[in-house]
Amino acid sequence: MKHYNITVKGKVQGVYYRLTTKAVADQLGIKGFVINQEDGSVYIEAEGDDFALESLLEYCEEGPDRAEVEEVTYEETSEIRGFKDFEVLKRRK
Numbered sequence: 001m002k003h004y005n006i007t008v009k010g011k012v013q014g015v016y017y018r019l020t021t022k023a024v025a026d027q028l029g030i031k032g033f034v035i036n037q038e039d040g041s042v043y044i045e046a047e048g049d050d051f052a053l054e055s056l057l058e059y060c061e062e063g064p065d066r067a068e069v070e071e072v073t074y075e076e077t078s079e080i081r082g083f084k085d086f087e088v089l090k091r092r093k
Contacts, residue, residue: 002049002053003045003077004047004076005044005075006045006057007072008041008042008043008044008069008071011068012041012063013036013042015063015064015065015066016064018034018035018088022088024055025086028051030053031046031048031083031086032083032087034088035089036090036091037091045083047083057074
């Protein structure tokens with residue numbers, strides 16, 4: 001089990017990025033959340049096995065059809081938060 005903090009930049013809000021990320025995460029058995037940031041990026045915290053997290057990162061590079069992904073950055077942390085499921089959260093204030 002690993003924990004990734006992922007930031008996706010580009011045209012990633014208003015294009016169903018969060019919703020499709022949830023669908024992919026659910027399919028891969030990933031737990032965590034996805035949220036829009038005030039700067040226009042999308043932030044994801046994800047926990048899962050190596051294969052699932054690598055697959056999620058591959059998805060993040062593309063996103064849904066209308067997205068224009070410019071940059072995906074991530075860091076692996078040692079903190080396992082034990083999420084129960086994968087949630088779509090409202091924008092951070």
